Amino acid sequence: MRTLGFLAAAGLALTLWDVPRACAQSRSGGFVPGQKREAEDPAQIDRGKKIYGIGCRSCHGADLRGGDMGGPNLLRSQLSLSDKNGENIIPVILNGRPGTGMPPIPMPQEDAKAVAAYVRSVLGTIGRQGMPPSIGKEAPSIVVGNAKEGQAYFGANCAGCHSATGDLKGIATRIKDAKALQNTWVAGGGRERRGAAAAASKRRIVTVSVTLPDGRKEQGRLVRIDDFLVSLEREDGSFASFRRDGDSPQVEVHDPLQPHRDMLSRYSDKDVHDVTAYLVTLK
Amino acid sequence: MNLAIWMALLVPALVLGQGKGVAPAELALPLKEGWPTYNGDYSGKRYSALRQVNASNVKNLSLAWMARLTPGVGNTQTGRRGFGGPQVRTIIGGEGSGDISAGGGTIKASVLYVDGTLYLTMPDNAWAVDARDGRELWHYFWKTKGGTHIGNRGLGMWNDYLYMETPDNYLVSLDAKTGKERWHKTIAELDQGYFSTPAPIVVGNHVIVGTGNDIDAPGFLQSFDAETGELQWKMYTVPMKKGDPGLETWASLDAARHGGGQTWIPGAYDPETKLYIIGTGNPTPAYTTGTRGEGDNLFTCALVAVNVDTGKMAWYFQTSPHDMHDYDSAQTPVLVDGMFQGKMRKLVLTAARNGYFFVLDRVTGEHLLTTKYGTYTNWAKGLNEHGGPKFDPVKNATVPGALVSPDSGGTVNWQPPAFSPDTGLFYVPEVNEFAMFYLTDVDPRGSMGLGGKEEVAVGSAGNYLCAIDYQTGKIKWKRPYYGGDGGGGGMLATAGNLLFASDGAGSLVAYDASNGKPLWNTRIGRITNAPQTFLMDGRQYVTVATGDMLWAFVMN
Numbered sequence: 059m060r061t062l063g064f065l066a067a068a069g070l071a072l073t074l075w076d077v078p079r080a081c082a083q084s085r086s087g088g089f090v091p092g093q094k095r096e097a098e099d100p101a102q103i104d105r106g107k108k109i110y111g112i113g114c115r116s117c118h119g120a121d122l123r124g125g126d127m128g129g130p131n132l133l134r135s136q137l138s139l140s141d142k143n144g145e146n147i148i149p150v151i152l153n154g155r156p157g158t159g160m161p162p163i164p165m166p167q168e169d170a171k172a173v174a175a176y177v178r179s180v181l182g183t184i185g186r187q188g189m190p191p192s193i194g195k196e197a198p199s200i201v202v203g204n205a206k207e208g209q210a211y212f213g214a215n216c217a218g219c220h221s222a223t224g225d226l227k228g229i230a231t232r233i234k235d236a237k238a239l240q241n242t243w244v245a246g247g248g249r250e251r252r253g254a255a256a257a258a259s260k261r262r263i264v265t266v267s268v269t270l271p272d273g274r275k276e277q278g279r280l281v282r283i284d285d286f287l288v289s290l291e292r293e294d295g296s297f298a299s300f301r302r303d304g305d306s307p308q309v310e311v312h313d314p315l316q317p318h319r320d321m322l323s324r325y326s327d328k329d330v331h332d333v334t335a336y337l338v339t340l341k
Numbered sequence: 342m343n344l345a346i347w348m349a350l351l352v353p354a355l356v357l358g359q360g361k362g363v364a365p366a367e368l369a370l371p372l373k374e375g376w377p378t379y380n381g382d383y384s385g386k387r388y389s390a391l392r393q394v395n396a397s398n399v400k401n402l403s404l405a406w407m408a409r410l411t412p413g414v415g416n417t418q419t420g421r422r423g424f425g426g427p428q429v430r431t432i433i434g435g436e437g438s439g440d441i442s443a444g445g446g447t448i449k450a451s452v453l454y455v456d457g458t459l460y461l462t463m464p465d466n467a468w469a470v471d472a473r474d475g476r477e478l479w480h481y482f483w484k485t486k487g488g489t490h491i492g493n494r495g496l497g498m499w500n501d502y503l504y505m506e507t508p509d510n511y512l513v514s515l516d517a518k519t520g521k522e523r524w525h526k527t528i529a530e531l532d533q534g535y536f537s538t539p540a541p542i543v544v545g546n547h548v549i550v551g552t553g554n555d556i557d558a559p560g561f562l563q564s565f566d567a568e569t570g571e572l573q574w575k576m577y578t579v580p581m582k583k584g585d586p587g588l589e590t591w592a593s594l595d596a597a598r599h600g601g602g603q604t605w606i607p608g609a610y611d612p613e614t615k616l617y618i619i620g621t622g623n624p625t626p627a628y629t630t631g632t633r634g635e636g637d638n639l640f641t642c643a644l645v646a647v648n649v650d651t652g653k654m655a656w657y658f659q660t661s662p663h664d665m666h667d668y669d670s671a672q673t674p675v676l677v678d679g680m681f682q683g684k685m686r687k688l689v690l691t692a693a694r695n696g697y698f699f700v701l702d703r704v705t706g707e708h709l710l711t712t713k714y715g716t717y718t719n720w721a722k723g724l725n726e727h728g729g730p731k732f733d734p735v736k737n738a739t740v741p742g743a744l745v746s747p748d749s750g751g752t753v754n755w756q757p758p759a760f761s762p763d764t765g766l767f768y769v770p771e772v773n774e775f776a777m778f779y780l781t782d783v784d785p786r787g788s789m790g791l792g793g794k795e796e797v798a799v800g801s802a803g804n805y806l807c808a809i810d811y812q813t814g815k816i817k818w819k820r821p822y823y824g825g826d827g828g829g830g831g832m833l834a835t836a837g838n839l840l841f842a843s844d845g846a847g848s849l850v851a852y853d854a855s856n857g858k859p860l861w862n863t864r865i866g867r868i869t870n871a872p873q874t875f876l877m878d879g880r881q882y883v884t885v886a887t888g889d890m891l892w893a894f895v896m897n
Contacts, residue, residue, distance in 0.1 A: 124786050131632075134557035134599050134789055139533045186489050188534060188556030188625070188790020190782060197783050202741040240742060241777055245799040284823045284846045285859035304858075319800045322744070322775040323717045331741050 095182045096142075098175045105169075106176025113151075113163045114173065122180050123190060128159060132177055133184055133191070144174035201236050201335055203328070208336030211329055219317065222340055230341045240334040244325070246318030262314050266290050268300055269308040276300070280311060362501035362517055363455055365545055369612045374876040376454040379495055379540040380757060381873065385609035385675040387759040388834045389874045393881035394896045395837030399851045399861045405882065405895040407865075408475030412446035412466040412889075414439075414482055429477040434513065434522045435465070435484030447869050448886035449830065450495035451540060451757075453503075454875040459884070460498070460517065461891070464490040464508050464538075469520060472877055475893060479520030485509050488536035489555070492755075494607065497541035497548055499567040504548050506537035512550055512565055526570045533558050534790075542607045542617070544649045547573060549617055551604030556790045557625040560602035560641075562617075564652060574652025578602035578621045578640045586654075592634025600633060601625035602641035606671040606755055609689070614704055616646040616655055618676070618689055622669035623661075628738045628780070628794040630665075631787020637662040642670040644691060644699075646706060656706025660693040662729045665737040666720055666778070667749040667791060668695035673757040675767065676703055681710075681812060690811050692758060692769040694751030695720070697730050698814050712814030715752035717773045717802045720745050738778035738794040748776035749796055750827070757871050759832035759840065764855050766808040766817055768840055770828035773802040804828075806842055808857060818857035822846070824867075830885070831871025841883060843868035849885050849892075865892055 110118075117129030124131040132138050137146045148170040154162040165173075183191035212222075220226050233239040247262065266280040268288055276298055278290035288309050289299035300307055363377040372381035373390045380387055394402055414431060446463030453460040458478065459470040465485050469478040488508035497504040502523060503515040510529040515522055529535035534556030542549045547564040554560070560578040565571065579600040580588040591597040601624045608619030624633055624641040640654070642661035647654055660670045675690045681700065689703035696715025701708055708728035721730035736743050751772070758769040775798075782793030805819040806828055822828055822845030829843035840854040848862040849872060866887035874883050883894045 119786075123784070123789070130595055131557075131599075131786070131789070136530070136533045136558065139556070140530055142532075184556065184789070186534065186536075186555060187792065189792035190784075190789045197740050197779075197781050200741045200779065237742070237779065241797045241799060244744065244777060245797075282823075282846065284844050284848055284862070285820065285850065286848070286862045315800070319802055322800055322802050323719070323746070325744055327735060327739070327741075327743050330744055334741075 095178065098179045098182075102172045102175040103179045106172035106174070106179075109165065109169050109173050110176055113165065117160075121190070122177065133181060134188060138177050138181060141174055141178060144171045147174035147177060199236065200240065201331075201338055203331030203333070203335030205332070205335040205339055208332030208334065211333055212336055215321070216333075226337070226340055228341065230338045236334060236338050239337055240330065243333065243337060244318075244322075244330060246315045264311065264313045264315075266312070267310045269310075270300070271306055283309070283311065361456065363453075363498040363543075365499060365543065368543060376452065376873050376875050377498055378453070379451045379497070379542060379607045380609065380673060381451075383542075383544075383610040383612065383676070385673045385757070385760075386677070386762075386834070387757055387832060387871065388761050388836075390836045391874055391876055391881050392836040393876070394835065394839065394874070394883065396839055396853050396860060398896065399837070399839060402851070402861055402863075402883065402894050402896055404863070405893040406475040407890055407892045408470060408477070409890050410446070410448065410461075410463065410466075410468055410470075410477070412463045412482070413442070429480055430520065431480045431482055432515075432520045432522065433482050433484065434525065435482075435486075435507070435509075436511075437484040437486040437509065439484040441485050441487060447492065447888050448891060449492040449755075449870050450886075451871060452873055452884055452886075452891070453496055453498055454873070454877075454884075455498060455517075457877060458517075459891075460496050460503060461886075462493040462495055462505055463889070464493045467496060467503065467505050467515060467520070469517065470891070472875070472882070472893070475891065481505075481513075481515055481520045481522070483507050483511070483513060486531055488531050489553070491536075492538050493540075494538055494755075495540035497543045499543045499546070499548070502567065504541040504543070504550075504567075506539055506541060506550060506552075508536045508538070510535050510537050510552065512541065512548065512570065514570060524570045526565060526572075528552060528563060528565075529554075529561075538605055539607050542610065543567060544610055544617065547649050549608075549649065551607065551619065553603045553605035553622070554601070555625075557599035557601065559598055559600060560604050560621060562604045562619065562647060562652075564649065576647055576652045576654065578604060578643075578645065580639075587639030590636035590639045592632060592636070596632045596634065599625060600638060600641060601627075602643075603669070603671070605669070606673060609674045609676045610649070611676055611687075611703055613687075614646075614655075615649050616703070617649050618644060618646045618674045618703060620644055620660070620670040620672050620674060620691065620693075622671050623664050623667045625790060626788045626793065627667045627791045628665060628778075629782065629787035630663075631785055633787070635663070638664070642668065642693075642695075644670065644674055644689065644701065644706075646703070658699070658701055658706050658708060659727065659729050660691065660697065660699055661695045661732075662725060662727075663732055664695070665732055666695070666745065668693065668720075668747075668751055670694065671755065672753060675758060675760045677760060677762070677811065679762070679765065679811065688811070690760065690767055692753055692767065692809065694747075694753055695730065696747055696752040697721075698767070698809055699728070700811060700814065710814050712809075714769070714771060714807065714809055714814070714816060715747055715773060716771065717746040717775070718752065736778075738780040738796075740780050740783065742777040742779045744775060744799070745778050746773055746775045746802065748774040748798060750774065754827065756828060756831040759834040760811070761834040761840070761854050763836065763838065764808070764834075765811060766854065767811050768806065768808050768832045768834060768842070768854075770822070771805045771807040771816075771819065772822075772827045773804060775799050775802065804845065806844075806852075806857075808840075808854075820844070820852065820857050820859065829868035833872040833874060833883075835874060841872035841874075841885070863892075863894070866890070
């Protein structure tokens with residue numbers, strides 16, 4: 059959540075452009091954690107993991123997400139998910155599943171019970187949205203663009219406001235992670251370190267000018283606006299608000315970030331990747 | 342006077358009598374004085390025939406009362422807020438141990454208005470509230486076993502009985518007069534990641550129940566007997582065995598059986614064809630195709646028409662074939678009888694989370710119109726031969742990042758739209774957020790659930806309340822959401838030429854339904870459910886919720 063520093067200091071709740079997005083079914087507050095899973099005995103998990111490594115891993119994968127030999131992902135298996143104490147998993151281990159390629163894996167009942175405990179312990183890590191507990195392969199670098207073409211794009215589209223030797227000097231040193239750098243410039247800032255952020259937030263203050271029917275003009279930092287009201291803070295720290303009725307009074311909002319928002323629909327992904335490839339060179 | 346007319350007159354009279362509850366036949370009538378089901382009536386229009394409050398006098402609408410509802414045990418409204426009156430009766434149910442605290446609740450429910458009483462929910466909680474002063478009559482609290490507590494969309498009602506779904510997947514039936522539990526039934530397995538948010542929809546003696554799940558699990562719709570709670574039928578939204586239709590659109594049967602297509606928003610019902618029409622959720626895994634293959638992944642992200650007596654699918658139309666952005670098509674479909682290309686037709690309209698608007702024939706499922714209403718929607722290129730958008734692979738989550746609009750929250754999310762037959766306009770949020778979608782799980786097996794990607798919001802190109810002409814699919818007018826946010830809870834259209842909706846900046850606003858002119862507002866905070874209206878003691882009320890507060894406005 060971004061807020062304008064000075065308004066936050068004045069103790070105001072700023073609503074304009076700063077309210078977190080209302081929520082997808084898959085996000086938003088008010089959760090209790092997913093269903094409670096009983097903690098497993100660490101010794102059982104350890105033992106189960108060893109036995110899994112011997113008897114199950116080659117088909118179901120080291121991370122239980124399925125293997126080269128065709129064993130299904132156990133972390134989304136409804137049978138595993140519902141297992142409480144081996145009652146679902148043990149019979150499958152010992153008897154196999156005819157017609158599916160799952161053979162019986164003979165082992166003592168106690169060993170099968172330990173494997174079930176191990177499977178449940180991993181299931182306890184997937185969370186309420188089925189996130190894989192481990193990523194099998196590291197994703198490669200996000201920097202894939204052409205720095206030269208990025209520089210040309212920057213010259214043609216960004217240089218009106220930004221400069222590699224001015225505000226963006228050393229940007230890749232300030233934001234070392236290339237993904238963070240890409241997110242920051244596409245969004246128009248907001249992710250820089252504290253010192254820089256203070257300067258940047260000044261540049262990002264939204265202002266408004268209100269022209270009243272009698273010709274009087276009021277200007278200041280925008281506090282809030284809707285169809286019925288516009289509120290501003292004047293230079294001297296005092297506040298003013300005006301009732302809006304259609305086009306009266308005349309209201310002009312100046313948002314320094316608007317050019318960035320206008321660009322969002324114009325960038326191709328290649329533009330984005332090229333500009334990032336260029337910006338990571340500005341160390 | 343013949344019997345049919347006599348019956349038509351008799352039914353509403355019965356319903357208004359104190360304590361008679363909701364006669365099943367009343368649910369088939371167009372929305373007028375009461376609000377007896379999730380969308381007011383079966384059509385999903387959220388259009389009320391009331392016109393006492395109208396465009397010329399809405400400026401006089403004023404507060405009747407507001408009430409704060411406190412979920413959980415031992416925090417009754419009367420004790421805390423000093424409204425007076427007797428101690429509220431709290432009835433406790435549930436199979437949990439009682440040691441899970443879900444914290445503060447938000448009213449996202451549609452509120453039933455029946456016989457001078459309001460019935461509403463938060464997850465694990467149901468209330469009856471006196472519609473004249475906001476006083477609690479009873480409070481039912483369900484001790485949960487867990488599950489995702491993201492919201493509850495409200496109650497269903499059949500005669501004097503209420504039905505609520507719980508996050509830990511029970512269908513609970515209550516006596517509307519006392520709040521006492523009649524029975525509860527398991528509707529899905531909590532251990533498998535299911536959680537339940539929808540409002541049950543009552544059709545005849547069917548209580549139609551959907552669920553949700555974000556792990557890789559099959560979606561389904563179920564019908565329970567309104568009296569006994571016995572399961573009548575269960576329809577899966579993905580193929581579950583060899584030979585099931587749609588299996589050819591998945592890489593394997595195992596993929597289909599973990600394919601998602603959850604049913605987490607109530608549908609609309611057409612009494613003439615006995616079809617219940619509902620939108621299904623995203624395929625899983627949501628962001629990778631390692632397991633599900635390159636096919637359309639039926640019947641996820643689709644409008645599906647189901648016969649309420651048999652639970653069999655009559656037709657489907659996929660609004661997001663092979664979805665790659667968690668764009669659930671779980672939006673409320675709207676049933677309209679109207680002119681289309683010079684002919685009177687029985688239509689179903691939907692504006693999907695993916696930024697596209699669709700018009701279909703609701704009897705046959707025939708596709709009639711597709712337009713893009715999300716101005717900046719960029720994840721698709723053109724339409725397929727059925728009229729569904731064709732996904733553009735470069736806009737899937739990629740390692741270097743794809744700049745996509747809308748974000749996974751969608752152009753609209755769960756918020757119910759409205760439709761006015763007077764204006765011919767369909768009212769819906771148009772949220773034009775952009776996000777970078779990064780693929781973080783490059784494992785060729787594909788990821789799981791909603792995992793495997795990172796999504797970073799980078800700004801919006803402008804968010805609006807928009808009014809779509811259903812005959813052309815073009816936007817007739819739009820108003821900005823000033824809060825830089827989506828619209829909050831949804832829409833209400835009335836015969837008073839009004840549209841009630843959130844402005845995204847903490848006000849409930851009444852707009853002129855024909856041209857979008859803002860006429861009245863009240864700044865009560867972030868709106869969390871759809872505005873509703875009813876007639877009581879000859880006066881028209883408008884209700885809406887902000888978090889744990891319920892507000893009632895009235896024309897004095």
